[in-house]
Amino acid sequence: MDITNARGAMTGDRYRESLDDGREVWLAGERVKNVAEHPAFRDTVEEFARLFDLRLSDPEARETSLFASPETGNPVSRSYALPTTAEELRAKFAAAEWWMRESWGQLGRSPDFMANVVVGLYDYRDELEKGRAGFGANAAAYHRYAMEHDLVLTHALGDPQIDRSASPLDDPDLALRVVEENERGVVIRGAKQLATLAPFSHEVLVYLNSVTAQRGAEEFVMWFALPMNAKGLKILCREPLGDRGNGHSHPLGRRFDEQDAMLFFDDVEIPWERLFLLGDSMLALRGLSRINAWSMQSTHIRFHERLRVFVSVAAMLAESIGVNGFRGIQEQVGELISYAETLRLGIVGAETSAQPTPGGLLAPAPSYGLGFWSADVSARVVEIVRRIGASGLIMQPTEADLANPELRPFLEKYMRGHDIDVDRKARLFRVAWELVGDGFGSRQELYEYLHRGDPGAGRTRLLRTYDRSYVDGRIAELISSPLSA
Incomplete structure (x- = not known):
């Protein structure tokens, strides 16, 4: 893949221009x-543009989130870095912390997340090469290409919800499949959901196929990367969230509605150089944990930042209405803090327990259990x-209400708080409403439950992979003879 004209770290202007590429949204x-x-999309685009410009203009942000490409010398995102030492791994995740802090933990598909998936794809290159000659080289080349062009990526992993009781082997429209293989590549047909960030991304990665373990399902097994403006790719977006033009402020939803989309692949051709795996079910299954080793840590870091926001909002709500001294309220805020601290320690533990990978990199320890715990809490x-905000979450004045001289005396008298004026109290509660009440907050909560994969299936995988041998052996020895009285 060509990097001759690559310019490294994205700028706001380049990002805006890059989205006008003929894509079918x-x-x-x-x-x-x-x-x-x-x-419907402009404010989110502007937020991404702001973040890209901030990385280059702010010295601290630049030092944290960018580094010089060893091949071109361009400044490139540290999210694409290939860590081999503890110091490099810490620097990589410091960049993730920057992304999540700047986006308030609200961007589940910040550019940092998928860049780390591409790092995992690179790490799995040797196994991919064994699966089919050239595919491992494609993975390494794609990592270089994505890094040097600072691509914003999405992924599309789920199959359409048509009939989950049926098998794609009986109805091929139930899953994305290969319908033709030729000298240029393969032609695919079908659909994938839920492509978060799709309209704002440059490319999509597909690397999860639900029927990989079934015999005779080779046509449904593929890993590839595709530009969002590829011929035959249609991007269907859900209803936008955030400001609906009725005067109510939505500072989070307006900026961080990362969108979700259904992707329709209408006989789309994937060139050979963009294919990483084809038809090998077991290779795909083995690779899923490998390629998500770094992105999983990015997800933990993002959710930790989101928890920190919840802690502060909850505590400030309690203070604003004078209930912060109540024992029950203190216990509830303390419970929030316990979740944030548990996750923080889990993040540190996964990083400090990092191990070398077969691909030659250093990866944090597997932490699937931490992810499923996060989905639950x-x-x-x-x-x-x-509970803390109660009815106040529903009824708060808008900025227009606050500016109206006829309403103002009533608002100051009846809608002020405890040692806080009506303006700041109203804005605080409206932020809380976005987090827990409106469409944006509801979508974010559903996302937290779903995006790590099905928790039940995940716990079943933990059961199959957890090493019980040492303690099982001790218990077996204990019960091998009569227990003493």
Whole structure:
């Protein structure tokens, strides 16, 4: 893949321009002409543009999030770095911390996440090469290409919800499949969901195929990368969240609605150089944990930042209405803190327990259990903030209400807080409403539960892979003879 004209770290202007590439984005039955200019997408595009410019303009951000490419010398995202030492691994995750802090833990698919998936793809290159000659080299080349061009990526992993009781072997439209193989590559047909960040991304990675373990399902097994403007690719977006034009502020939803999309592949051709795996079910299954080793840590870091936001919002809500001295409220805020601290220690543990990979890199320790725990506690976190804010989360004045001289005396008298004026109290509660009450908050909570994969299936995998041998042996020895009285 060509990096001759690559310029490294993205700028805000380049990012805006890059989205006007002829991609076929659909919203509410109409095709979007330019994502960067469409009112439903513009604010999120501007937030990404701000973050890209901040990385280059702020010395501390630049030092944390960028490094010089060893091949071109261009400044490139540290999210694409290939760590081999503890120091390099710490620097890599310091960059993840920067991304998550700047986005308030609200961007589940920040560029850092998928860049780390590409690092995992690179790490798995030797096994991919054994699967089919050239595919491992493709993976290494794609990592270099994505890094040097600072690509923003999405992934599409789920199959359409048509009939989950049936098998794609009986109805091939139930899953994405290869319908033709030729000298240029393969042609694929079908659909994938849920491609978070799709309209804002440059390319999509597909590397999870639900029927990989079934015999005779080779046509459904493929790993590839594809530009979002590929011929035959249609991007169907869900309803936008955030500001709906009724005067209510949505500072989080307006900036961080990363969108989710259904991707329709209408006989799309994937060139050979963009294929990484084809038809090998077991190779795909073995690779999933390998390629997600670094992105999993990125997810933990993001959720930790989100928990920190919840802790502060909950505590400030309690203070604003004078209930922060109540024993029950203190216990609830303390519960939130316990979740944040547990996750922080888990993040540190995974990093400090890092081990070399077969691909020659250093990866954090597997932490699937921590991920499923996070999915479980997320709902409880939302519940606590709802209980503390109570009805105040629903009824708060808008900025227009606050500016109205006829309403102002009533607002100051009846909607102020405990040692906080009505303006700041209203804004605080509106931020809390976004986190736990409106469409944006509801989507974020559903995302937390789903995006790590099905928790039940994940726990079953933990059961199959957890090493019980040492303690099992001790217990077996203990019960091998009569127990003493």
